[in-house]
Amino acid sequence: MNGMTRREREITDINEIIKILDESKVLHLGMVDGDEPYVVPMNYGYTLENGKLTIWLHGAKRGRKLDVIRANPKVFFEMECGITPFEGEVACKYGITYASVMGRGIAEIVEDIEIKKSALSFLMKTQTGKDFEFDDKLAEVVSIIRIDVAEFTAKHRPAPKKG
């Protein structure tokens, strides 16, 4: 990916990145539908093993995003948290705090029932912080998308110092 503008806002500490992944609840999934961009907001789960980030999504078994991914599995994603607007003395000093993660990867529609059940547990863990178990029946009625993340970056904008 390109180098980041406002480099001082980049986050490289993996513990800080984990906080953003835990706190954000909605991921914006960017896809390429033929020659058009297509973006879908979704809840997500993640796993991070030996620095390898994997994202887990669930949804209906039909629809445009599944068709798009089957045709072109290259995806880009973004999630953010810590959104608080702040005021300034002039319009250009207004702003918003945020922390965000973005990355690119390859999406795959998972068919293995055991992996689908694990994916739903990962999703619920990220969304609620709680452990849930799923049976075959529940896993069969949803589609699961796994994103193998090739590269990701994180950035934040803290609130401006007062005075």
Ligand SMILES: Cc1cc2nc3c(=O)[nH]c(=O)nc-3n(C[C@H](O)[C@H](O)[C@H](O)COP(=O)(O)OP(=O)(O)OC[C@H]3O[C@@H](n4cnc5c(N)ncnc54)[C@H](O)[C@@H]3O)c2cc1C
């Ligand atoms: C905060 C949030 C969290 C969500 N979490 C999930 C999730 O975890 N899993 C999940 O499957 N879905 C989730 N959704 C719904 C998701 O955004 C899509 O609507 C859904 O996944 C269907 O996508 P699709 O590509 O199959 O669309 P289709 O149903 O095939 O849609 C066809 C067309 O409908 C329109 N459309 C589809 N979705 C939306 C939308 N959200 N807003 C406006 N127009 C739309 C678009 O024009 C699209 O081209 C969430 C939505 C929001 C806002």
